[in-house]
Amino acid sequence: MMPLPRHLRPLARVDQRSATAVHCHLRLHGEAWLQLWFYGTLINNTVQPLADNPADSVRLVAATPAGASALFFDGSQHGYEAVFCEHHPHAAPAQPRLWRYSDDVYRIHLQLGYNIDFAAEASAFAANPQGEVQLADGSWLAQADAQADGFDALTVRLEDSKGHVWTVFAADLA
Numbered sequence: 001m002m003p004l005p006r007h008l009r010p011l012a013r014v015d016q017r018s019a020t021a022v023h024c025h026l027r028l029h030g031e032a033w034l035q036l037w038f039y040g041t042l043i044n045n046t047v048q049p050l051a052d053n054p055a056d057s058v059r060l061v062a063a064t065p066a067g068a069s070a071l072f073f074d075g076s077q078h079g080y081e082a083v084f085c086e087h088h089p090h091a092a093p094a095q096p097r098l099w100r101y102s103d104d105v106y107r108i109h110l111q112l113g114y115n116i117d118f119a120a121e122a123s124a125f126a127a128n129p130q131g132e133v134q135l136a137d138g139s140w141l142a143q144a145d146a147q148a149d150g151f152d153a154l155t156v157r158l159e160d161s162k163g164h165v166w167t168v169f170a171a172d173l174a
Helices: 080-084 118-124 143-149
Strands: 012-017 021-026 035-039 041-043 046-048 059-063 069-074 107-113 132-134 140-142 153-159 165-172
Touching: 046 165, 132 143, 140 143
Parallel strands: none
Antiparallel strands: 012 021, 021 107, 035 059, 041 046, 059 069, 107 153, 132 140, 153 165
């Protein structure tokens, strides 16, 4: 069973987990009904990377109606490519202008996919005697945390007050 990535542990509540996926929803300061803010472009009610850039140019932020906010996805920092690969040519600017998805609040549901066979790829990772693996940025992290942080797919769904659910972002991150 996969644990949540480290950056989501304070924000997400697990609904279901398996060996290949974690389904969770976000809560911020005890609130489950949140606004969605994004850096990217909105096409047919889904958040897309700008122009032809890959997912590493997308940022997603949850916010309470009172204004507290938390970044829950930055393609240049989160996911397999960001954790284990060295280069992010399309990363969002340091302080990008975020756009509000709509005036409504939603329950934000995440599905994190884990389809990388880390046991088969272990030889590709530089490991130290403490069992830590070296990340693309040169830092070291416990293998279990690196594996949790290295999710290779993300789907974000919104649920409105009437119970309607739809996908607003989906990306393959490996």
